[in-house]
Amino acid sequence: MNAFVFENDKKIFAEELGPRLPQRIFDAHVHIFDKSCYPKGKTFGPKDYRTWLNGEFSQASWQACMKEMLPGKDVYGNLFGNPEAEVNRDISPKPDNDHIFAMALLSPADSVEALQRRVEADRLVGFKPYLNFAADFFKKPKNDVEIHDMLLPDQLAYADREGLAITLHIPRKDRFADPKNQRQMVEICQKYPHATFIFAHVGRAYFMKNIRESNVDELAKLPNAYFDTAMVNHVGVLSYLFDHFPAERVLFATDAPISCLHGKSVEINNDYAYLMADDVAIGTVLHDPARAYPFTTFYYEQLRAMLEAVPAGCLEKVLFENARGLFRFIAEKRHYI
Numbered sequence: 001m002n003a004f005v006f007e008n009d010k011k012i013f014a015e016e017l018g019p020r021l022p023q024r025i026f027d028a029h030v031h032i033f034d035k036s037c038y039p040k041g042k043t044f045g046p047k048d049y050r051t052w053l054n055g056e057f058s059q060a061s062w063q064a065c066m067k068e069m070l071p072g073k074d075v076y077g078n079l080f081g082n083p084e085a086e087v088n089r090d091i092s093p094k095p096d097n098d099h100i101f102a103m104a105l106l107s108p109a110d111s112v113e114a115l116q117r118r119v120e121a122d123r124l125v126g127f128k129p130y131l132n133f134a135a136d137f138f139k140k141p142k143n144d145v146e147i148h149d150m151l152l153p154d155q156l157a158y159a160d161r162e163g164l165a166i167t168l169h170i171p172r173k174d175r176f177a178d179p180k181n182q183r184q185m186v187e188i189c190q191k192y193p194h195a196t197f198i199f200a201h202v203g204r205a206y207f208m209k210n211i212r213e214s215n216v217d218e219l220a221k222l223p224n225a226y227f228d229t230a231m232v233n234h235v236g237v238l239s240y241l242f243d244h245f246p247a248e249r250v251l252f253a254t255d256a257p258i259s260c261l262h263g264k265s266v267e268i269n270n271d272y273a274y275l276m277a278d279d280v281a282i283g284t285v286l287h288d289p290a291r292a293y294p295f296t297t298f299y300y301e302q303l304r305a306m307l308e309a310v311p312a313g314c315l316e317k318v319l320f321e322n323a324r325g326l327f328r329f330i331a332e333k334r335h336y337i
């Protein structure tokens with residue numbers, strides 16, 4: 001495993017981030033995978049971020065990574081697998097329902113019985129569908145997938161019955177600004193009031209237009225709608241979110257291990273790109289082969305933006321209490337603890 005944190009990063013943490021952060025930090029969006037999740041002999045291309053991780057990011061690697069990234073802090077997390085077609089969805093991270101909570105991966109191809117088996121066997125707090133699973137299952141182009149393709153009525157009814165959480169990476173090209181998404185986000189929250197919907201990456205709004213044209217005000221009125229902030233390092237987007245949505249339902253999240261790479265997401269003319277130190281393929285990357293810029297990690301850029309945007313008195317809630325409270329509540333109700 002490569003080192004995640006370089007000298008420059010250590011200085012940023014020691015001087016700028018560490019002293020301002022609470023002692024306990026909860027990352028509500030972490031991907032865990034090891035070689036057992038993939039078919040035997042699986043290899044990754046030279047620009048794939050998993051090659052840089054030697055093909056795995058196990059729970060132990062996450063914990064080791066957090067020791068480097070957040071030295072001296074108590075780190076908690078909500079973990080799930082990598083949502084890819086070839087990944088074995090029966091393998092979920094192993095939670096203790098104290099520091100570590102976990103979710104199953106879910107495809108529309110999975111029966112409720114299969115889902116229930118995963119949730120019960122591993123004592124999970126919920127599940128994470130993904131648009132690629134729905135695109136494969138319904139043989140649709142990825143951009144045509146709808147929320148209702150990703151989550152089928154019987155899967156949603158199960159989550160509602162059992163009071164589970166669902167981390168949802170919304171589909172479609174216009175993401176949070178897409179009227180069909182907006183309608184379906186409201187619909188699922190209203191129709192399944194005992195399930196909790198955590199819309200990942202602030203509804204994938206990485207630039208202002210996307211959140212300005214969203215229905216965040218409408219979602220603010222629905223008590224089971226939450227957002228995670230994974231990979232959002234845009235102060236404007238986070239500030240807009242906090243101005244329009246209760247901080248009590250915002251969960252700090254990073255999308256580790258991708259957030260451990262060195263780079264930053266930037267708004268470019270009503271769109272965005274990842275500026276990166278390394279030539280690693282994650283979405284649209286502009287990379288810096290001459291190493292002209294002293295990049296730090298996406299992780300630290302996200303913490304910086306959060307420290308800037310979070311309303312006074314809400315830092316501990318967003319970085320720890322909200323997520324810990326939500327997942328503990330689910331775990332207690334399900335008698336895991």
Ligand SMILES: [Zn+2]
Nearest residue numbers: 029031230255
């Ligand atoms: Zn993710």
